Amino acid sequence: MTDDTVTVRPEILDYYNRGAEQGRLRREHNRLEFWRTQDVLRRLLGPAPLRVLDVGGGAGVHAEWLAADGHEVHLLDPVPLHVEQASALPGVRAALGDARALEAADGSYDAVLLLGPLYHLTERADRLRALAEARRVCRPGGAVVAATINRYAGLHDQLRVGRYFEPGPRAATDACAATGLLGGTGDNPLFTTAWFHHPADVLDEFAAAGLPDARQYGLEGAAWLMGDVNTWLDDPERRGTVLTALRTTESEPSLLGISGHLLTAATAPS
Template identity: 40%
Template structure:
């Protein structure tokens, strides 16, 4: 299957997965302690770097969990997502703008926002070219000196999630090797396009014209364990936050996390793409 056809398949799967099969809002708020950890970490990383009353574009913002908290903090937030059901749910918050849109073709003028969030689009995009387009579009709509926050799923943690508690097969499956070597998804219901290493993610941001790239784990080394914790345990959450804050920036260690964060700054001459060009429709 060629790249274009493969991405079309992923785009179609995204619509089904997030509209009918998976509750993204519950993942961040009630499903497990991992969601609470992720939510706190993302919000604090944004708060530490973005000025008050900023214009923020939440690209792939799903049902608006992050957008709602940013709006409560006084920011002017616009959310886009390719799944209409997610956008309908996001609009119920009533504190920010939400619309259907595609991360690869943002329908906003250049320099419209002070910061952009990409929490999801990159791991739903199969090819480096698609991911670069997504990053360049985010940079285009953010003012010079503004920040683009990008989330990725590390290939090492994905390998652990696929293989832990399984017998080690002989020979080792080629799809598991491809996951580690190339970030190739192994199948399953989740509509994945690619899994990153921290170094690869940094390279993609730099190639898209961003600079001063900062890399850190979101949940950190305790995140996978907290996926199995359903009850509210403040002490456990506090311990996980301390680990993430203290060790999440360390090379190698930062890849042992459910989600990796890259933060890049927009240059004065960041790549500007033509917002009227034709493109696919499916990744937000």
């Protein structure tokens, strides 16, 4: 896909052109999101080799370990910097692409991952197009997995770090909690333009895109809000205990919204 066919909102492109995404999931409490995503995906995908399409895969943080596991990984992203970074990873083939208009043939992948696109598609119609495209290019019986940010993740995070007590961050956080939309204006210190889902709304969108009977997995549970989490993650034994504990409640409906991020997975129909 050529540059002129990939449209990215300017503020989103500016945000990711800072280059921070390449190492974000390997720092501090963000490691919990990374390891839990890895844990859930390995169980959902099963043994290698699979042909995996990583749509909106960023700089390749997940494509890297998927390729190391033995999968054939093709990554698409609308940010040229991410494509350049991902292309340098062993076993990863990367190209510019738009989640709403995939060039792959019908049923050409064993698994299709959308671990970032639904964050920044603020219109429901665009999210449905992305999910429908993922369903189209996934073989019958394959896995379609999407990541979303939970509606109150910003509220929880800003309370966690203490910035909710500042008027600017509090106003942006409250607006997002009320509407789901985080505006990417220059004075917004939280993130860039993004959509924050209620867990049930993700299931509705999957079903509307032809992906019924989806399953959901809360990634961080309540652990990401606990003050000792970074110390626990530094200790391999305690980290393993935390990851195992989070499996216990990962699909408990009453607790899905406490996680910062959610994975929703469905089997592509015939």
